[in-house]
Amino acid sequence: MSLLEIKNLHASVNGNEILKGIDLTVNPGEVHSIMGPNGSGKSTLAQVLARRESYEVTAGSIMFDGKDLLEMKPEDAACEGLFMAFQYPVEIPGISNAYFLRAALNAVLKYRGQDEMDAIDFLPLLKEKMRLLEMDERFLNRPVNEGFSGGEKKRNEIVQMAVLEPKLAVLDETDSGLDIDALKIVAKGVNAMRNKNRAMVLVTHYQRLLDYIVPDFVHVLVNGRIVKSGGPELALELEEKGYSWTEAEPAGARR
Amino acid sequence: MITATQAPEKYLEIFDQFGSRTASHPHWLQSLRQDAFARFSETGFPTTHDEDWRFTNVAAVASTPFELAASATVSREQLEPFGASQFACCLVFVNGLFSGELSTLRPLPKGVTVGSLAAQIKNDPATLEPHLGRYLNIPRDVFAALNTSLMGDGVYVHVPRGVVVEIPIYVLYVTVPGATPTMNHPRNLIVAEENSQVTVVEDYVSMGEGITFSNAATELVAGDNANVSHYMIVREGDQAYNFSTLRIQQGRHANVATHSLLLSGALVRNNVHPVLAGEGSECLINGLFMANGRQHMDNYMLVEHASPHCDSRQFYNGILNGQSHGVFHGRIIVHKDAQKTDAKQTNRNLLLSDDAQIDTKPQLEIYADDVKCTHGATIGQFDDNALFYLRSRGLAEAAARHVLLLAFANECLDRMNSPQLRDHLEKLVVAGMPEAATFAGPRLGEGAERNWEEVG
Numbered sequence: 001m002s003l004l005e006i007k008n009l010h011a012s013v014n015g016n017e018i019l020k021g022i023d024l025t026v027n028p029g030e031v032h033s034i035m036g037p038n039g040s041g042k043s044t045l046a047q048v049l050a051r052r053e054s055y056e057v058t059a060g061s062i063m064f065d066g067k068d069l070l071e072m073k074p075e076d077a078a079c080e081g082l083f084m085a086f087q088y089p090v091e092i093p094g095i096s097n098a099y100f101l102r103a104a105l106n107a108v109l110k111y112r113g114q115d116e117m118d119a120i121d122f123l124p125l126l127k128e129k130m131r132l133l134e135m136d137e138r139f140l141n142r143p144v145n146e147g148f149s150g151g152e153k154k155r156n157e158i159v160q161m162a163v164l165e166p167k168l169a170v171l172d173e174t175d176s177g178l179d180i181d182a183l184k185i186v187a188k189g190v191n192a193m194r195n196k197n198r199a200m201v202l203v204t205h206y207q208r209l210l211d212y213i214v215p216d217f218v219h220v221l222v223n224g225r226i227v228k229s230g231g232p233e234l235a236l237e238l239e240e241k242g243y244s245w246t247e248a249e250p251a252g253a254r255r
Numbered sequence: 256m257i258t259a260t261q262a263p264e265k266y267l268e269i270f271d272q273f274g275s276r277t278a279s280h281p282h283w284l285q286s287l288r289q290d291a292f293a294r295f296s297e298t299g300f301p302t303t304h305d306e307d308w309r310f311t312n313v314a315a316v317a318s319t320p321f322e323l324a325a326s327a328t329v330s331r332e333q334l335e336p337f338g339a340s341q342f343a344c345c346l347v348f349v350n351g352l353f354s355g356e357l358s359t360l361r362p363l364p365k366g367v368t369v370g371s372l373a374a375q376i377k378n379d380p381a382t383l384e385p386h387l388g389r390y391l392n393i394p395r396d397v398f399a400a401l402n403t404s405l406m407g408d409g410v411y412v413h414v415p416r417g418v419v420v421e422i423p424i425y426v427l428y429v430t431v432p433g434a435t436p437t438m439n440h441p442r443n444l445i446v447a448e449e450n451s452q453v454t455v456v457e458d459y460v461s462m463g464e465g466i467t468f469s470n471a472a473t474e475l476v477a478g479d480n481a482n483v484s485h486y487m488i489v490r491e492g493d494q495a496y497n498f499s500t501l502r503i504q505q506g507r508h509a510n511v512a513t514h515s516l517l518l519s520g521a522l523v524r525n526n527v528h529p530v531l532a533g534e535g536s537e538c539l540i541n542g543l544f545m546a547n548g549r550q551h552m553d554n555y556m557l558v559e560h561a562s563p564h565c566d567s568r569q570f571y572n573g574i575l576n577g578q579s580h581g582v583f584h585g586r587i588i589v590h591k592d593a594q595k596t597d598a599k600q601t602n603r604n605l606l607l608s609d610d611a612q613i614d615t616k617p618q619l620e621i622y623a624d625d626v627k628c629t630h631g632a633t634i635g636q637f638d639d640n641a642l643f644y645l646r647s648r649g650l651a652e653a654a655a656r657h658v659l660l661l662a663f664a665n666e667c668l669d670r671m672n673s674p675q676l677r678d679h680l681e682k683l684v685v686a687g688m689p690e691a692a693t694f695a696g697p698r699l700g701e702g703a704e705r706n707w708e709e710v711g
C-alpha cells in the first residue's frame with residue numbers, strides 16, 4: 001500500500017485556485033523531490049498536507065497510510081505520522097525548545113496509546129538528536145526559534161523531525177538560506193532518518209541539496225500542476241535549463 | 256450614581272472612631288493621619304474626569320457604605336489551599352489583624368526585624384518616624400491618603416546594613432467578608448539598608464464571597480546598593496475591590512525588582528511608584544494581569560527618574576478574557592538632573608474574547624536632554640501561525656492555545672526569578688488560566704532561562 005496518494009488535488013486560498021489537479025504517489029522508503037518556480041504552489045501543497053485550514057481543498061483526495069487525510073485536523077495528521085518542516089519556522093517566545101518538543105512528543109505518544117515521557121527520559125533523547133544536527137545544548141533552553149538565525153531555525157526543524165520520527169516528512173525548502181556547511185549537516189540529519197518505512201518529500205529550488213540527499217523521484221511543479229516527473233537526473237537538467245522548457249511539454253508526464 | 260464628594264462625610268465618622276483607638280500613638284503619627292484625612296476629605300474619590308482615573312470608575316467603591324472589617328477567626332487548615340504555609344517565613348493578617356498563631360517566623364539573620372507594623376508602632380515608634388508616611392504622595396494620591404488616615408496593620412521589615420535575607424518574607428493578607436461591606440487598609444513598611452538584600456511577597460486573598468475593599472499601601476526603602484525584590488499577588492474574590500500603592504524609594508545603585516501578579520478581584524488597581532533617587536539605581540517593574548468575567552484590572556505605573564544614570568524597565572503583560580477590562584497606564588517622569596536615564600516600557604496584551612477590552616497609555620514627561628526612553632504596546636489575539644505550528648507538531652487545538660497562553664505569561668514569570676517562589680507563582684498562574692483544565696503539559700519552566708535584559 002502506498003503511504004501517500006494524492007489524486008486530482010485542487011486547492012484554493014482566499015478564493016484563488018493555487019493547486020490545479022495534482023497527482024502524486026509516495027511509497028514507504030521513497031524520497032521525492034518537488035521543484036518548481038516561485039509561486040508555483042509548492043508550499044501550498046505542503047500546507048495542505050499539514051492540514052492548514054486556510055487552504056481550502058475544492059476537489060480531489062489525499063490518502064495517508066490508508067486514511068483520508070482531508071478528514072484530519074493538523075494535530076491528527078501529525079499524530080498519524082506526518083511532519084512538515086516549515087519554509088518559515090514560527091518563533092514562539094516564552095516557551096523553551098525542550099518544553100515544546102516534549103509536549104509535542106507526548107501528544108503524539110498519547111495518541112498512539114504509548115507511555116508519555118518525563119523530562120528525565122526525554123532530555124537525553126533530545127540531546128542526542130541535537131548532537132546529530134550539531135546544535136549547541138543551549139538551544140534546549142532557548143525559546144522556540146526566537147532569535148535563531150535562518151540556518152538554526154532550519155536545523156531546529158530537523159531536530160523536531162528526528163524527535164517525532166514521522167512516517168512521512170515534507171521538508172519545505174529546508175535547504176534555502178543554508179551555507180554549504182549547514183546544508184551538509186542538515187543532509188546528514190535527514191539521511192540518518194532515511195529507512196525503508198519512512199518517506200520524504202523534499203521541496204527545493206536547488207539541485208545542490210539533491211547532491212547530498214539523492215531522491216528517487218523528481219517532480220516539476222509549475223502553476224499548480226506537476227508538469228514533469230523523472231529520476232534524479234531531471235534535477236540536473238532543470239539546474240541547467242531552468243523550468244521554462246518543462247511547461248512546453250504536454251502535461252501528461254505526471255504520475 | 257452617587258457623587259464622589261458625598262463619601263468623605265461617612266468616612267469622618269469612621270475616622271473619629273478610629274482615632275479613639277489610636278490615642279496612644281505618638282504625635283507625629285497622629286498628625287500624619289490627620290493631615291492625610293484632611294487631604295482625603297478635601298479631594299474625595301476621583302472620577303473618570305481625573306486623568307489618572309480615566310479608564311477606571313471608582314463610583315462603586317465611593318458609594319458603598321464600607322465599615323472597618325471586624326476581626327475573624329481562621330484556622331491553619333482553612334489557609335492551607337493558599338499554599339503560603341510552605342514558606343519558612345510567613346506572616347498572616349486576617350481582616351487587617353496580625354495573627355501570631357497562624358504566622359511562622361523562622362530565625363532570620365541577626366538584626367533583621369520582621370513583624371507587625373502595629374506592634375512596632377506600639378513598642379518602638381521612633382524607629383518608624385524617619386520613614387513611615389515620608390514617601391507616599393498623599394496630596395496626589397487619594398487612596399494613599401485614605402490608607403494613611405485609617406492605617407491598619409501590615410508587615411514591618413527592617414534589614415540592617417550588609418545583611419542578606421535569603422528566604423522570602425511571605426505575607427498573606429486574608430480577607431473574610433462580613434454580612435455587610437467591609438474595608439481594610441493594610442499598611443506596610445520595608446526598609447532595606449545599605450548593601451542589604453531581601454525579598455518580600457504580599458499576597459491578598461479572600462475567604463468566601465462578600466463585598467470587601469482592601470486599600471493597601473507599602474513604602475519600600477532601598478538604601479545604597481541594596482537589592483530588593485517585591486512581589487504583589489492579588490487573588491481576591493469576585494466582589495472584592497483591591498487597591499494597592501507601592502511606593503519605592505531607591506538610593507545610589509540600589510537595585511529593585513517589583514513583580515505584580517493580578518489574578519482575580521472585581522476591581523483591582525495596582526499603583527507602582529518607584530523613585531530612582533540615587534545615582535545609578537535600577538528598577539525592574541514587571542507584571543502579569545489576567546482578567547476574566549467582568550473583572551477590571553488597572554495598572555498605574557509612575558516611574559520617576561530623579562538622578563543620573565538610572566535604568567528602569569517596565570514589562571507588563573495582560574491576558575483578558577470574557578468581558579473583562581484591563582488598563583495599563585505607564586507614566587515616566589525624567590527630572591531635569593536625571594541625565595543618561597535609560598527607561599523602557601513594554602505592555603503586551605492578549606485579548607481572548609471579542610468583549611474584552613484594554614486601554615493602554617504611555618505618558619512620558621522628560622525634562623532632561625540626554626536620555627533614552629522607549630515605549631511600546633501591543634494588543635492582539637492568538638497568533639494563527641504559532642497556533643498552526645504547534646498543532647502541526649501534534650498538540651490539540653486547546654492544548655496549543657494553552658501553551659501560547661503559558662508562553663505569554665512566561666515572559667513575565669521568567670523575570671520573577673526567585674527560585675523559592677517560582678513553582679508557587681507558576682501554579683497560581685496555571686490555575687488562573689482560562690483553559691487550564693484542558694491540558695496538563697510538562698512543567699512550564701523546563702529549561703526556561705531568560706533574563707529581562709534579553710527580553711528587551
Ligand SMILES: Nc1ncnc2c1ncn2[C@@H]1O[C@H](COP(=O)(O)OP(=O)(O)OP(=O)(O)O)[C@@H](O)[C@H]1O
Binds near residue numbers: 018054
Ligand atoms: N495565504 C495566502 N493568501 C493569498 N495567496 C496566497 C497565500 N498563500 C499562497 N498564496 C499564493 O499562492 C501561490 C503559490 O504560493 P506558494 O507559497 O505555494 O508557492 P511556492 O511554490 O512555495 O513558492 P516559493 O518558491 O516562493 O516558496 C502564490 O501566488 C502565492 O502568492
Ligand SMILES: [Mg+2]
Binds near residue numbers: 173
Ligand atoms: Mg514555498
